[in-house]
Amino acid sequence: MDKFFHALRKFARQRSVKDMEANFPFPAVKTKLVFLPSRENVFSRITKSEKYSLLVDKNLLPHLPVKMRKRAFPLPGGEACKNWKTLGAVLAWLATKNTERSEALFVIGGGAACDLGALAAALYRRGMPLTLVPTTLLAQLDASVGGKCAVDFIENKKRIKNFAGAFYPANQVLISPSFLESLPARERRSGLGELLKMLYLEGVEPDIASMQLFLANGKMNASMQRQVQRAIAAKIGFVRRDPLDTKRIREALNFGHTVGHALESMAGGEISHGEAVAFGLFFEVAFAESKRELLIAQRVYGDLMRLQFRLPEKHGSMKGKDWERHFLGDKKMNKSKLAMSIALAKGKIIRLEVAPNQLAQFMARAFPALVQLGKVHPPA
Ligand SMILES: NC(=O)c1ccc[n+]([C@@H]2O[C@H](COP(=O)([O-])OP(=O)(O)OC[C@H]3O[C@@H](n4cnc5c(N)ncnc54)[C@H](O)[C@@H]3O)[C@@H](O)[C@H]2O)c1
Numbered sequence: 001m002d003k004f005f006h007a008l009r010k011f012a013r014q015r016s017v018k019d020m021e022a023n024f025p026f027p028a029v030k031t032k033l034v035f036l037p038s039r040e041n042v043f044s045r046i047t048k049s050e051k052y053s054l055l056v057d058k059n060l061l062p063h064l065p066v067k068m069r070k071r072a073f074p075l076p077g078g079e080a081c082k083n084w085k086t087l088g089a090v091l092a093w094l095a096t097k098n099t100e101r102s103e104a105l106f107v108i109g110g111g112a113a114c115d116l117g118a119l120a121a122a123l124y125r126r127g128m129p130l131t132l133v134p135t136t137l138l139a140q141l142d143a144s145v146g147g148k149c150a151v152d153f154i155e156n157k158k159r160i161k162n163f164a165g166a167f168y169p170a171n172q173v174l175i176s177p178s179f180l181e182s183l184p185a186r187e188r189r190s191g192l193g194e195l196l197k198m199l200y201l202e203g204v205e206p207d208i209a210s211m212q213l214f215l216a217n218g219k220m221n222a223s224m225q226r227q228v229q230r231a232i233a234a235k236i237g238f239v240r241r242d243p244l245d246t247k248r249i250r251e252a253l254n255f256g257h258t259v260g261h262a263l264e265s266m267a268g269g270e271i272s273h274g275e276a277v278a279f280g281l282f283f284e285v286a287f288a289e290s291k292r293e294l295l296i297a298q299r300v301y302g303d304l305m306r307l308q309f310r311l312p313e314k315h316g317s318m319k320g321k322d323w324e325r326h327f328l329g330d331k332k333m334n335k336s337k338l339a340m341s342i343a344l345a346k347g348k349i350i351r352l353e354v355a356p357n358q359l360a361q362f363m364a365r366a367f368p369a370l371v372q373l374g375k376v377h378p379p380a
């Protein structure tokens with residue numbers, strides 16, 4: 001009997017399962033970006049499909065034709081929609097009206113609505129066709145392109161941004177500058193912060209005059225539209241080379257964000273994300289250049305002043321320890337180092353890893369100096 005079991009074990013060992021490899025073709029999505037002059041062009045594209053579902057940031061509802069408004073699921077405005085509760089409500093709504101998996105989901109709104117809507121599209125019956133209609137500058141040049149989507153997680157009143165998410169690129173993005181005319185000035189400036197980031201990353205001289213016009217009335221002239229297209233093309237370039245954000249290539253898009261996130265958390269809503277990022281661009285370049293002449297940082301500062309970006313001055317007396325606390329809240333923290341990608345010269349992006357206290361000490365000196373400079377040379 002023993003012999004029998006011995007032989008059986010030997011046989012089982014010989015037949016041990018081999019490792020396998022499966023080459024799956026997904027995720028392979030072609031995103032079509034369509035630029036349309038007016039909202040009406042966008043709406044008629046949507047209503048062309050007989051069967052469709054529509055999510056709309058509630059602040060955009062008044063701009064919709066009545067027929068579409070009636071059909072839409074209204075999302076809480078902005079970041080308030082990026083949570084489990086709204087995600088669950090959207091999925092339940094899709095299920096209750098027996099939405100088929102092949103039916104298209106359209107999402108109209110800023111980056112928050114796009115993030116929430118794309119995640120809902122990814123989850124509903126394991127994925128439905130998705131069209132995004134980004135209605136903020138930030139969403140047009142950043143959030144609607146690249147496949148990332150997520151909701152936040154809130155615990156003890158603390159928001160963990162993009163805690164649960166997926167990669168689910170849209171099949172189509174419909175972009176129209178006409179949506180931006182109703183955008184509040186603060187949101188326009190916020191988008192400009194990310195636009196500047198992309199242009200600096202590309203080594204392109206920003207056309208500040210056309211940005212100033214956009215700030216004044218929300219209208220985009222031809223030059224402004226070209227800059228936005230350039231930024232979108234740049235983002236596509238980074239995403240193509242690192243679609244799942246695993247090769248450290250997409251990290252370049254975090255330029256300005258290490259300091260930006262700390263500024264944003266420190267200012268507690270006093271400045272927008274894009275405004276914080278804009279100053280983050282300046283401080284990060286200045287930090288990288290601190291041992292050389294501050295030529296690029298000076299230029300960045302000049303651009304920010306012409307666009308009337310304002311520092312949250314009342315936090316000017318923050319000590320190194322305070323800055324360090326805000327830096328350690330940064331999700332890009334890698335153990336004891338902060339990773340920063342910084343665009344220094346035409347297309348030259350450097351990656352720095354710095355100890356949080358080193359950057360914190362720099363900020364404790366540089367921030368009050370900049371506040372002071374703003375007082376000496378008030379922006380034109
Ligand atoms: N997925 C990505 O790759 C990616 C990239 C960058 C940012 N994001 C996400 O995007 C979000 C920020 O997006 P955002 O800056 O577009 O802000 P947002 O979506 O929060 O919108 C900002 C405010 O503007 C309102 N609004 C939107 N469009 C409007 C319009 N045309 N007219 C009037 N009001 C309008 C909204 O209701 C809201 O009150 C964040 O949640 C961020 O995490 C995602």
Ligand SMILES: [Zn+2]
Nearest residue numbers: 194257273277
């Ligand atoms: Zn950003």
